[in-house]
Amino acid sequence: MNASWVRIPELLDASGSRIAELCEAPAARIVPGASAAIALGVAACIAGRNGDLGERLPEVSGAARGLVMQRGHRYKYARCALLAGAKLIEVGSEGHTSAKELADALDGSVAAILHPAHLDGVDGSLPLADVAEVAGKVGIPVVVDAAYLSYPTELISSFMTAGADLVCFSAKYFHGPNAGGFLLGREDLVEAVRDNDFTGYESGEHLTFGRPFKLDRITIVATQLALENWLTMDHEARWEAYAARVEEMQNQLADVPGLTSAARQFTLDERVIEGDVNALAVSLERLDPDSAAAELAAGEPPIICVPVADQLIFAVETIDPSEDHLIVERLKSVSGGGR
Numbered sequence: 005m006n007a008s009w010v011r012i013p014e015l016l017d018a019s020g021s022r023i024a025e026l027c028e029a030p031a032a033r034i035v036p037g038a039s040a041a042i043a044l045g046v047a048a049c050i051a052g053r054n055g056d057l058g059e060r061l062p063e064v065s066g067a068a069r070g071l072v073m074q075r076g077h078r079y080k081y082a083r084c085a086l087l088a089g090a091k092l093i094e095v096g097s098e099g100h101t102s103a104k105e106l107a108d109a110l111d112g113s114v115a116a117i118l119h120p121a122h123l124d125g126v127d128g129s130l131p132l133a134d135v136a137e138v139a140g141k142v143g144i145p146v147v148v149d150a151a152y153l154s155y156p157t158e159l160i161s162s163f164m165t166a167g168a169d170l171v172c173f174s175a176k177y178f179h180g181p182n183a184g185g186f187l188l189g190r191e192d193l194v195e196a197v198r199d200n201d202f203t204g205y206e207s208g209e210h211l212t213f214g215r216p217f218k219l220d221r222i223t224i225v226a227t228q229l230a231l232e233n234w235l236t237m238d239h240e241a242r243w244e245a246y247a248a249r250v251e252e253m254q255n256q257l258a259d260v261p262g263l264t265s266a267a268r269q270f271t272l273d274e275r276v277i278e279g280d281v282n283a284l285a286v287s288l289e290r291l292d293p294d295s296a297a298a299e300l301a302a303g304e305p306p307i308i309c310v311p312v313a314d315q316l317i318f319a320v321e322t323i324d325p326s327e328d329h330l331i332v333e334r335l336k337s338v339s340g341g342g343r
């Protein structure tokens with residue numbers, strides 16, 4: 005793919021138009037992952053299309069660079085917004101944020117609000133629609149981190165509908181390239197992302213902030229194709245296939261002494277729940293889960309699973325079906341029941 009020298013700015017514009025159309029958004033742009041989307045999106049909110057200001061990022065003292073977040077929304081990717089020079093302003097308290105507290109915080113020093121969508125409404129926090137309503141009154145953009153909220157696929161367009169101005173997604177969650185992602189958003193803000201991304205550093209008027217967030221053609225094309233596949237695939241069949249594989253593994257493990265198994269769902273926020281099945285959960289009498297996981301990881305080939313409470317979790321979504329049998333065989337031997 006890197007042997008076809010299509011111009012990257014044209015490829016980014018074309019893939020962005022296509023993704024905007026697919027996701028029913030005014031505009032879109034591929035970026036190298038959701039954390040880059042957050043950094044570039046917040047950079048766009050601070051600098052807009054002002055190239056001189058963009059060139060100063062992240063050192064923009066004097067400019068509006070406040071990034072408002074609700075206190076209940078503390079999470080690890082907020083750090084990526086600060087890369088752009090934003091200054092964190094927390095509003096509300098641990099268990100509550102009111103619309104008035106949010107409105108009072110939105111003064112002239114604020115560039116954007118960051119809203120992690122997977123934490124929507126938690127802990128007495130204001131849901132996105134309420135945040136967008138307050139922010140809309142004073143024209144402050146709301147940047148939504150929806151990194152893994154691309155399934156069910158109807159979710160993808162829901163954040164713009166709820167009033168978001170920019171929405172960040174990671175391709176790692178829709179079977180795309182690990183280094184891919186995209187932003188959906190308002191046209192002017194997506195244009196500001198383009199102004200500040202890596203493409204203009206050598207050829208444009210300004211030394212852009214986004215130069216280290218570089219993409220190659222492979223990632224751009226693969227991100228768009230993975231999204232197109234994701235939006236058209238039969239997801240019911242995808243889940244049925246996971247359940248069938250887990251059932252087959254359970255059958256093969258049924259008579260192994262000292263081992264019990266269950267069919268479970270391992271969620272994207274790493275909880276084990278009942279529901280549509282995508283994971284094999286195993287308990288071993290002989291070993292606690294951490295020791296068993298270490299033993300499996302130390303073997304050949306290494307088998308990496310997630311110990312959760314008293315179980316080992318094998319999420320089949322990330323395992324090639326042709327390798328399920330390797331897991332079964334190794335579980336037989338570590339359980340002490342194999343040969």
Ligand SMILES: *Cc1c(COP(=O)(O)O)cnc(C)c1O
Binds near residue numbers: 039185
């Ligand atoms: C994984 C993740 C990110 C970062 O996405 P990358 O594409 O890996 O940069 C951001 N936010 C959330 C909630 C995530 O789970």
